[in-house]
Structures are given as structure tokens and as C-alpha cells.
Amino acid sequence: MAEFLDDFLFTYQNLVYSLGVNGLLALSIYVVLAVGQLSIGQAAFMGLGAYVSALLTVKLGVAFPLVLLAAMITPALAALVVGAPTLRLSGVYLALATIGLGEVQRIVFINAEFTGGALGLSGIPTRGGLISIYGSLALALVAFVCVARSKIGRAMEAMREDELAAGALGVDLPAYKLGALVVSAMLAGLAGALNAHVSSFISPNDYGFDAAVTILSFALLGGIGSPFGPVLGAFILTLLPEVLRPLADYKTVVNGAIIVVAVIFMPRGLLAWRMGRAGAAFRRPK
Amino acid sequence: MLAQQLVNGLVVGSTYALFALGFTLMFGVLGVVNLTYGFYFSVGAFLALFATQHGASIWIALPLAALLSGCVAVVIDAALLTPLRRAKAPELASLMVTLGATMLLYSLANAALSTDIRRFPPGVIDATAIEVAGIRISMTQGLIIAAAGVMVSALLWVMNATRLGLGLRALAERPDVAGLMGVNAGALVRLVSLLSGALAGASGVLIGLNYNAIQPYMGEVMMLKGFAVIILGGLGDIRGALVAGLVVGMLETLTAGYVASSWKDAVGFVLLVLTLWIRPSGLFGRLAVKRA
Amino acid sequence: MSAPSLEIAQLTVRFGGLAAVDDVSFAVAPGRVHGLIGPNGAGKTTLFNLVCGLVAPTSGAIRLDGQRIDALPSWGRSKLGLARTFQNIRMFNDMSVLETVMTGMHAGLAESLPAVLLRLPSFRRAERAALEKAWELIDFVGLADAAQRRSGDLPYGDQRRLEIARALACEPRLLLLDEPAAGMNPSETHALEELLERLKGRGVTMLLVEHDMHFVMRLCDEITVLNFGRKIAQGAPVDVRADPAVVEAYLGAKVARSLEAPR
Ligand SMILES: Nc1ncnc2c1ncn2[C@@H]1O[C@H](COP(=O)(O)OP(=O)(O)OP(=O)(O)O)[C@@H](O)[C@H]1O
Ligand SMILES: [Mg+2]
Numbered sequence: 099m100a101e102f103l104d105d106f107l108f109t110y111q112n113l114v115y116s117l118g119v120n121g122l123l124a125l126s127i128y129v130v131l132a133v134g135q136l137s138i139g140q141a142a143f144m145g146l147g148a149y150v151s152a153l154l155t156v157k158l159g160v161a162f163p164l165v166l167l168a169a170m171i172t173p174a175l176a177a178l179v180v181g182a183p184t185l186r187l188s189g190v191y192l193a194l195a196t197i198g199l200g201e202v203q204r205i206v207f208i209n210a211e212f213t214g215g216a217l218g219l220s221g222i223p224t225r226g227g228l229i230s231i232y233g234s235l236a237l238a239l240v241a242f243v244c245v246a247r248s249k250i251g252r253a254m255e256a257m258r259e260d261e262l263a264a265g266a267l268g269v270d271l272p273a274y275k276l277g278a279l280v281v282s283a284m285l286a287g288l289a290g291a292l293n294a295h296v297s298s299f300i301s302p303n304d305y306g307f308d309a310a311v312t313i314l315s316f317a318l319l320g321g322i323g324s325p326f327g328p329v330l331g332a333f334i335l336t337l338l339p340e341v342l343r344p345l346a347d348y349k350t351v352v353n354g355a356i357i358v359v360a361v362i363f364m365p366r367g368l369l370a371w372r373m374g375r376a377g378a379a380f381r382r383p384k
Numbered sequence: 385m386l387a388q389q390l391v392n393g394l395v396v397g398s399t400y401a402l403f404a405l406g407f408t409l410m411f412g413v414l415g416v417v418n419l420t421y422g423f424y425f426s427v428g429a430f431l432a433l434f435a436t437q438h439g440a441s442i443w444i445a446l447p448l449a450a451l452l453s454g455c456v457a458v459v460i461d462a463a464l465l466t467p468l469r470r471a472k473a474p475e476l477a478s479l480m481v482t483l484g485a486t487m488l489l490y491s492l493a494n495a496a497l498s499t500d501i502r503r504f505p506p507g508v509i510d511a512t513a514i515e516v517a518g519i520r521i522s523m524t525q526g527l528i529i530a531a532a533g534v535m536v537s538a539l540l541w542v543m544n545a546t547r548l549g550l551g552l553r554a555l556a557e558r559p560d561v562a563g564l565m566g567v568n569a570g571a572l573v574r575l576v577s578l579l580s581g582a583l584a585g586a587s588g589v590l591i592g593l594n595y596n597a598i599q600p601y602m603g604e605v606m607m608l609k610g611f612a613v614i615i616l617g618g619l620g621d622i623r624g625a626l627v628a629g630l631v632v633g634m635l636e637t638l639t640a641g642y643v644a645s646s647w648k649d650a651v652g653f654v655l656l657v658l659t660l661w662i663r664p665s666g667l668f669g670r671l672a673v674k675r676a
Numbered sequence: 677m678s679a680p681s682l683e684i685a686q687l688t689v690r691f692g693g694l695a696a697v698d699d700v701s702f703a704v705a706p707g708r709v710h711g712l713i714g715p716n717g718a719g720k721t722t723l724f725n726l727v728c729g730l731v732a733p734t735s736g737a738i739r740l741d742g743q744r745i746d747a748l749p750s751w752g753r754s755k756l757g758l759a760r761t762f763q764n765i766r767m768f769n770d771m772s773v774l775e776t777v778m779t780g781m782h783a784g785l786a787e788s789l790p791a792v793l794l795r796l797p798s799f800r801r802a803e804r805a806a807l808e809k810a811w812e813l814i815d816f817v818g819l820a821d822a823a824q825r826r827s828g829d830l831p832y833g834d835q836r837r838l839e840i841a842r843a844l845a846c847e848p849r850l851l852l853l854d855e856p857a858a859g860m861n862p863s864e865t866h867a868l869e870e871l872l873e874r875l876k877g878r879g880v881t882m883l884l885v886e887h888d889m890h891f892v893m894r895l896c897d898e899i900t901v902l903n904f905g906r907k908i909a910q911g912a913p914v915d916v917r918a919d920p921a922v923v924e925a926y927l928g929a930k931v932a933r934s935l936e937a938p939r
Contacts, residue, residue: 134476183660184660190417191664198652205646209647244793245789245792249779250787250792253779255770255771255779256768266760267754267759267780268782270751307604307608314480348495350488350491353484354485356484357485358481358485372770374772375778376774376803377792377799378807380774
């Protein structure tokens with residue numbers, strides 16, 4: 099049995115890693131969507147985490163836990179820079195600003211010498227692996243479930259449904275939006291770092307516009323009624339090209355089509371179930 | 385040297401302005417950030433390419449390509465955005481749909497046309513350049529500058545001095561009640577799509593001519609620049625689009641000339657972030673707001 | 677003498693050329709029910725939006741229990757004890773009735789992020805208490821049978837009552853009600869009136885916009901009348917009803933409407 103598992107892991111190692119990493123990325127966009135905002139910068143946050151972590155490991159030999167920490171803090175700072183001025187405005191501004199962030203970052207990575215230019219960074223030593231990837235995913239899921247079933251989860255759903263009414267009920271809208279964006283950037287950065295340390299090689303174009311749209315399609319396919327929806331979406335979209343080989347060449351077509359269809363015809367996604375929003379049983383107290 | 389740089393900057397800036405114009409018109413009147421806009425730019429360039437390859441003169445190919453790009457825009461709007469408008473979907477839903485559609489359309493175009501760079505047949509436009517006081521400017525460049533100026537003036541005139549403009553402004557202000565005021569909202573939406581699509585298509589042809597390099601993703605590159613331009617100019621602001629286009633174009637050319645050409649593409653986005661920090665309403669200060 | 681619950685001083689807001697609220701001043705004493713009436717477009721909803729921070733005034737001052745609140749965002753005002761309902765119902769459609777009411781408790785509920793993540797006893801206690809209070813409130817407004825239903829699926833009249841419960845959830849010092857009886861049938865209106873009477877009995881200060889005149893006259897201690905953004909009368913219900921300026925404003929509006937109708 100153990101032997102079988104080893105064989106399986108050996109053959110499908112990369113796929114197993116991608117599933118976990120994409121699950122984390124799906125959760126990272128979920129937090130933003132859950133407060134009614136849209137970020138097209140998740141790939142950029144991921145790239146920032148990946149580069150920072152790879153550089154710290156390769157050039158400075160920093161310990162892995164510290165590397166991960168840095169890979170979360172740096173994108174969080176980027177999120178503050180982009181989010182603080184835009185989140186007070188209509189949601190369109192955040193979406194456009196995050197696209198801008200992605201482009202500036204790509205140009206910097208391509209042009210700066212210490213990031214290896216257009217060729218990217220290679221020879222990143224393997225760190226972490228299964229346990230850190232799936233451990234992070236599980237922790238993040240549990241945390242999101244806890245948050246959803248509390249006053250924070252209620253406030254998030256309220257502002258997604260009707261921002262104005264939520265504000266009038268005392269929900270501090272800018273704080274919630276900025277908090278969500280920062281958490282989302284940290285998760286994406288973490289995913290980027292974990293991914294960089296199991297794939298040995300990263301390049302600027304891995305974190306472009308296409309990647310951002312793919313991450314969005316995870317959440318829209320799965321639905322955002324609960325944190326499980328986006329993870330399900332990520333799993334499906336990661337497995338699909340493996341199962342249906344011919345689809346692999348048309349990944350972007352599929353992802354694009356999924357977004358269009360999901361928004362127009364299936365706004366609740368595949369997993370339409372909506373999680374309860376209280377931290378206690380709804381039973382009538384005696 | 386500097387003078388030539390500035391003229392080059394003016395040309396590049398005019399292309400941005402020309403491109404951003406339809407985009408900002410769409411946002412200003414319809415209230416949606418339509419990311420498929422860049423695709424109409426590619427469509428225009430390819431249509432003109434095919435037409436000239438089949439022997440049409442550029443003076444026929446240009447308006448034809450613009451018109452057909454406009455029609456594509458109308459169809460896409462009707463298929464994707466009208467259902468959302470009808471369902472009163474949240475504003476970001478339309479952004480997401482067009483985001484998905486852009487991916488889809490570019491990938492399909494790519495599969496059908498390949499990413500090879502194509503060129504117009506030689507002699508499609510008079511290649512001689514005028515030279516004044518040591519500054520060279522080609523026929524296409526002159527055309528681009530003129531087109532940007534004329535289009536902006538025409539649009540401003542339509543918006544501010546005609547009955548049509550009045551209807552458009554009513555639609556922009558209160559889409560819910562525009563219908564009651566005798567404005568045929570559906571027809572106006574189609575008209576705006578047609579106009580914006582045609583503007584995108586025309587600028588695709590002109591810019592394709594200028595660089596003589598046509599490929600499916602050319603619209604996406606332009607689109608990313610377009611964001612910087614429309615935010616700097618103020619979302620939905622026609623005058624702002626012109627000025628911001630020129631500013632970004634000039635600064636890019638100067639960066640390429642005096643810093644390094646590889647950094648010029650960052651200019652727009654740095655401006656974008658700075659604008660958002662300092663003055664999110666853009667150069668002329670009209671913030672797109674939601675009504676309570 | 678204590679400060680008035682709500683004090684509005686020379687409040688003005690302009691939208692372009694239109695002064696939707698024009699130099700309006702009045703005060704609401706604690707525990708009283710104050711009516712705000714006027715023809716369509718008089719500026720009543722706009723005044724509410726000003727008070728709760730959805731629209732910024734062009735000039736003037738707003739005080740809640742003596743404290744200036746005009747610079748605060750809407751969530752800041754809610755924390756000071758201001759709550760409202762909306763003329764066009766604003767529901768959190770997917771939430772259950774109980775969840776909706778619990779959302780209304782947001783400002784007063786102490787749940788820190790660590791407590792939420794670790795499910796600390798303090799968090800559990802807070803949630804249980806919130807749930808208990810939510811049950812009480814839906815009992816109070818008569819929605820207990822619908823406790824687990826999706827808010828968006830409730831009939832219109834029930835949604836209005838749910839909005840009131842949601843607003844009451846934060847134990848407001850001042851409650852703003854924008855046409856709570858709009859679209860209700862007579863028996864629903866009657867039930868609502870009873871509900872508001874009971875609220876009044878509990879000492880909740882209210883500012884009430886309503887087109888149903890009998891309703892307003894019976895419930896309110898004092899009435900302010902707006903027309904074209906200006907205050908044209910104020911006083912006890914009997915006096916306001918007899919005021920010629922008020923009669924003319926309403927009559928004028930009615931005549932204008934009857935002139936428009938045939939076209
Ligand atoms: N955000 C806004 N921008 C521009 N004009 C506005 C805005 N809000 C309200 N108005 C205008 O202000 C005026 C007053 O509107 P308001 O909604 O306050 O009236 P109201 O007294 O509540 O009327 P009703 O009884 O119909 O509810 C109207 O002419 C309205 O069109
Ligand atoms: Mg009103």
C-alpha cells in the first residue's frame with residue numbers, strides 16, 4: 099500500500115502539488131470576492147511571493163519558515179499600496195489598479211538583473227512539499243469557515259449583497275475591504291512561495307494576466323457561498339486538462355468560457371450551497 | 385533631437401488617446417468597464433489587413449474595418465452585457481464577464497490566426513515623410529494626430545451640443561429613468577457600442593499602419609496601456625482621455641530616449657498608481673460615483 | 677435640560693442646481709416620535725441620507741445627543757446609536773431572517789478575530805447571546821415563524837418588518853423609518869402601527885417619514901413639513917393639519933398631478 103502511494107506520488111507529484119497550490123490561490127481570490135470586490139492582481143501577489151521567497155532561499159539561504167513569512171508580508175504591503183487609495187472608490191478602481199500592479203511588476207522582473215530577467219530564476223532548492231502545501235490549505239480552509247460563521251462573516255456577506263445597507267448597520271467598509279485584500283495577498287504570496295520551492299524554476303510570465311484570470315475562474319466556477327466552492331473549482335480546473343488531454347491546449351479558452359457562463363447563467367457556481375452565518379446553533383433557546 | 389522626441393511622443397500619445405476614447409465613452413455612458421474593447425482594436429487591424437491584401441485601397445479598408453468592428457462590439461454587448469443589465473447584476477459582474485470573454489476571444493483568434501506578426505502589403509499608404517526643420521513625420525503619423533484631434537472635438541461636440549448628446553447624458557446619469565424621458569435606451573446602448581467599437585477598430589488600423597506589425601494580441605497590450613490612460617484622464621472623461629493619452633505617450637518616449645527603452649512600458653502604470661494615490665478622480669476631477 | 681436626541685441646524689445639500697434640502701433646522705427630543713412629511717420629491721429621503729451619512733451636506737450641522745456627527749462615515753454614526761430603514765427595501769437576500777437580524781447587531785457585538793478563529797468561550801457566549809436577542813426581536817416584530825426562511829423570499833410587508841428588526845438590533849438611540857407602511861395592506865399597516873406604538877412605549881426616539889396621514893397623525897408627537905427641500909411648517913399634528921401652507925403644498929402637488937395625468 100505504502101509502495102503504491104509512493105509510485106502514485108512519484109508519477110503525479112506535480113499534479114498533486116498544483117492541486118494544493120491552486121486551492122490556496124482559489125481561497126485567496128475568494129476573500130476578495132466575498133466582500134464584493136474584484137482583484138485581478140492575485141497572480142501578481144503570487145509572483146511577488148514566489149520571487150521574494152526564491153531570492154531569500156537562493157541568495158541568502160534564509161530558513162524556510164522565515165522565507166514563507168516574508169513571502170506573505172511583501173505582497174501584503176503591495177496590497178496596502180494598491181488597496182488603500184482605491185478601496186474607498188467604486189470597485190472598478192481596485193480591479194484596474196491591480197491589473198496595473200501586475201504589469202509594473204512583470205516589467206520590473208523582466209528588466210531587473212537580480213531577478214534573472216526574462217529567463218527567471220532557476221535552481222530553487224526543494225523545500226516544503228506535500229505537508230506544507232496541504233497543511234496551509236487545510237489551515238486556511240478552517241480559518242475561513244470559522245470567520246464565515248461569526249459577525250465578520252455576516253458583515254462580509256452583507257457588504258457583498260448591499261454595501262450601503264451594510265455601512266448603515268455599522269460595518270466599517272474600508273477596513274473590511276482592505277483587510278480582505280491584505281489577507282488575500284498573503285495567501286497568494288504563500289501559494290507562490292510554496293509553488294516556487296517545489297518547481298525549482300520561476301519566470302516573470304508565469305504571473306501575468308492569464309494567470310490572474312485563471313485564478314478568478316476557480317472561484318467563479320466553484321461558487322463563493324462557502325470557502326469550499328473555490329477550492330472545488332480549482333481542483334476541477336486543475337484536473338480537467340489532465341483527464342481530457344486535448345483540452346490542455348485550450349486552457350485559456352476553457353477558463354474564459356467558464357467565467358462568461360458562470361457570471362451570466364450560474365452566479366452561484368457549482369457548489370451553490372451557502373454556509374450558515376452564526377457561531378451557535380439556530381435552535382430557539384428555551 | 386529633443387524636438388524629434390517630442391513629436392514622436394505626440395504621435396504615440398495620440399494613438400493612446402485615440403484608443404482610450406471609445407473605451408472611456410463606453411464607461412461614461414454605459415457605466416461598464418468593457419475589457420473586450422481591446423479586441424475590437426485587433427479586429428479592426430485584421431479586417432483592414434485582409435481587405436488591403438485583397439486589393440482594397442486603405443481609404444476603403446479603414447472605414448469598412450471601423451464599421452465592422454463596431455458591429456462586432458454591438459453583438460458582443462448584446463450577448464454578454466444586455467442580460468446582466470436586465471438582471472440588474474452588480475457592476476463588477478460586467479467587468480468579470482468581459483474579462484472572461486477577452487480571454488476566450490483572444491485565445492480563439494490566436495488559434496485561428498496564429499501569433500505571427502503580419503504586415504500590410506507594401507505601398508498601401510504613401511511612405512514618404514515630411515521634414516520640417518529637421519523633424520520627420522510620416523503620413524500615417526500625421527493621420528493619427530489629426531484623427532485624435534478630430535475625434536475628440538467631434539465627440540465633445542456631440543455630447544455637449546446635440547440632442548443625441550443630451551440623451552446620452554441622460555442615459556449616463558439615470559439609466560433607470562432615461563426610458564421615461566423618451567430616450568430609447570436600447571437603441572442608444574447599441575449606438576454607443578457601435579461608436580466605441582468603430583473607434584477601437586479605426587485606431588487599430590491606424591496604429592497597425594504606423595508600426596506595420598499586426599497580430600491578435602496587439603489589442604491586449606493596448607488595453608493595458610488604455611487603463612493607465614483612462615484612470616489618469618478620469619474614468620469616462622473624454623477631454624481627459626486626450627490629455628492623459630498625450631502625457632503618457634510623451635513620458636514614454638522621453639523615458640525610452642533618456643532612461644532605457646525597456647522601462648518605458650512601466651511609465652503608464654506608475655502614473656496610474658500615482659493618480660490613484662493623489663487624485664483618483666483623474667486630471668479633470670470628475671469622480672465616477674454611485675448614487676445612494 | 678438634556679441635549680435633543682437629534683438636532684439639525686441650517687442643513688443644506690445641493691445636487692447640481694437643485695437644493696434637495698434647503699436650510700432646514702429642527703430638533704427631536706429624546707423619547708419622542710417626530711414625523712417628517714411632504715409631497716413627493718420634497719427631500720425627506722435625502723434628509724435621512726444626510727443624517728445617516730450616505731450623502732454629504734453642502735452646509736449645516738447635524739448633532740446626535742449633542743455631538744456633531746456630520747464628518748463621520750455612515751458606520752461611525754451607526755456605532756453612536758443611529759439606525760434606519762430604507763424606502764426601497766434593502767435586504768440581504770440570501771441570509772435567513774435570524775442572520776439578517778444578527779447582522780444588525782454588528783456594531784455592538786464584541787468578537788475579536790483571535791476569539792473567532794479559536795472559538796474561544798467569549799466568542800461562543802457572544803454568539804449565543806446575539807442569537808437569543810435575535811429570537812426576541814423577531815418575536816417582537818412577529819416574524820418568529822419565518823426565522824429560518826431566506827430573507828429575500830419573504831413577502832413585502834414581512835421584509836419591512838424585518839428591516840425594522842434589523843435596525844432595532846443595534847439598540848439604537850434614534851431610529852429613522854422611511855415610509856415603513858409603503859406597499860402594506862390595511863391590516864399590515866395596522867399591525868405596524870401597533871408595533872411602533874410598542875416601540876414608543878419602550879422609549880425609542882423615532883424620526884418617521886410616511887405618506888399615510890392618519891398613521892402619522894396618530895403616532896407622532898410633533899411633525900415637520902418639507903416642500904421643495906424647505907421646511908414650511910412644524911408643530912403638533914393638529915396644528916400642522918390646519919396650517920394653510922401645508923394644505924396648499926399638498927393641494928398644489930395634487931393639482932399638478934391631476935393636470936399631468938391625462939397626457
Ligand atoms: N443623489 C442624488 N443626486 C441628484 N439628485 C437627487 C439625489 N437624491 C435625490 N435627488 C433629488 O432630490 C429631490 C428630493 O428627493 P427625495 O428622494 O429626498 O424626496 P422624498 O421627499 O423622499 O420623495 P418621496 O416621497 O417620493 O420618497 C428629488 O428631486 C430627487 O430627484
Ligand atoms: Mg423618499
